[in-house]
Amino acid sequence: MQKVPRAAISGLARASILRAADSVFLRRVVRRYGMRLGAGRFVAGETLDECVVVLRRLNDAGLHANTTLLGEAIPDRDGAAAVVRAYVEVLDRLAAEKLQANVALKLTHLGLTFDEELAYENVERLVAHAGVRASFIRIDMEQSDYVEPTLRIYERLRAAGHANVGTVLQSYLYRTPADLERLLPLEPNLRIVKGAYLEPAAIAHPEKRDVDAAYLTIVRRGLEGGAYIAVATHDERIIGLVPTFAQQEGVGREEFEFQMLYGVRPALQRSLVAQRYKVLVATPYGPDWYPYLMRRLAERPANLLFFLRNLVRG
Numbered sequence: 001m002q003k004v005p006r007a008a009i010s011g012l013a014r015a016s017i018l019r020a021a022d023s024v025f026l027r028r029v030v031r032r033y034g035m036r037l038g039a040g041r042f043v044a045g046e047t048l049d050e051c052v053v054v055l056r057r058l059n060d061a062g063l064h065a066n067t068t069l070l071g072e073a074i075p076d077r078d079g080a081a082a083v084v085r086a087y088v089e090v091l092d093r094l095a096a097e098k099l100q101a102n103v104a105l106k107l108t109h110l111g112l113t114f115d116e117e118l119a120y121e122n123v124e125r126l127v128a129h130a131g132v133r134a135s136f137i138r139i140d141m142e143q144s145d146y147v148e149p150t151l152r153i154y155e156r157l158r159a160a161g162h163a164n165v166g167t168v169l170q171s172y173l174y175r176t177p178a179d180l181e182r183l184l185p186l187e188p189n190l191r192i193v194k195g196a197y198l199e200p201a202a203i204a205h206p207e208k209r210d211v212d213a214a215y216l217t218i219v220r221r222g223l224e225g226g227a228y229i230a231v232a233t234h235d236e237r238i239i240g241l242v243p244t245f246a247q248q249e250g251v252g253r254e255e256f257e258f259q260m261l262y263g264v265r266p267a268l269q270r271s272l273v274a275q276r277y278k279v280l281v282a283t284p285y286g287p288d289w290y291p292y293l294m295r296r297l298a299e300r301p302a303n304l305l306f307f308l309r310n311l312v313r314g
């Protein structure tokens, strides 16, 4: 019998989990019991107060952080306005608590699904407010439909004179090397990720090894091209190669950082801090954690076992 490669099995598991994530029934069950079953491993609580405790603990361990009020695809103006108000409160609180933490947000949480202009106005308001608080906003990258509008909005913010804003590029998309070239003249602050969504082979590398290879090429080109690069991965091979790349390109430690997700590879996070690298932990919170959790489970199907074990233990 022909052996099915491991990568193919985990690719299938990833696709199945991401598809199952759309089920209304599953959403209801996981929303109801998820925090108890272990969602708290990846999510820093449902309230800002709970999140602040986690951020402080990370800072005390020498880790920087960003936080996100979880949520996406807000369907109306009032909902998006409420999210803006919540982020103003987050920025004020981070400053008042003197935390080494900034904000990462999604444009569909600010109205991008139905009105690009509204999303721009909302994020502009938050970037301006972050500027007053000497803080920074990272615009996450979402599904491929939103890449072009997200880059447009990022470019508009920079053209309007906002320097305290960065965005994200995903190495699984074929278009990303060209997007990087487009942004490089802005000396951008870019987080590079592999990509967390289910995308068709027509627009994204289906093979993990190609995604990984593209990742390294993009990071190297970004460093060489004068971008500030946030290397956002838990892939130890890639993490191990980045300092060598930086050295070869004559780039100092202050021009890149590592980023990882809250709850993923904490020992690796601490070991990089011990080697004097800047490490930022993406630490989201909020009641609407379901899609975020499902993407974390899809990235590593073994996480599903962790969840199911908690279910059996009751």
Ligand SMILES: Cc1cc2nc3c(=O)[nH]c(=O)nc-3n(C[C@H](O)[C@H](O)[C@H](O)COP(=O)(O)OP(=O)(O)OC[C@H]3O[C@@H](n4cnc5c(N)ncnc54)[C@H](O)[C@@H]3O)c2cc1C
Pocket (backbone or CB within 6 Å): 139, 140, 141, 142, 168, 170, 191, 193, 194, 195, 196, 197, 232, 233, 234, 235, 236, 259, 260, 261, 264, 265, 281, 282, 295, 296, 297, 299, 300, 303
């Ligand atoms: C700070 C940060 C911000 C991100 N922002 C975005 C974004 O804006 N848009 C977007 O599309 N994606 C984003 N992602 C997700 C990213 O695209 C990947 O899906 C995710 O990082 C997993 O890929 P990896 O780079 O860690 O590499 P992989 O090759 O998938 O994993 C490498 C190793 O890391 C460990 N690992 C990876 N994921 C997990 C997990 N969930 N649980 C436990 N162990 C794990 C495993 O040991 C694995 O073998 C972000 C990731 C990070 C770290």
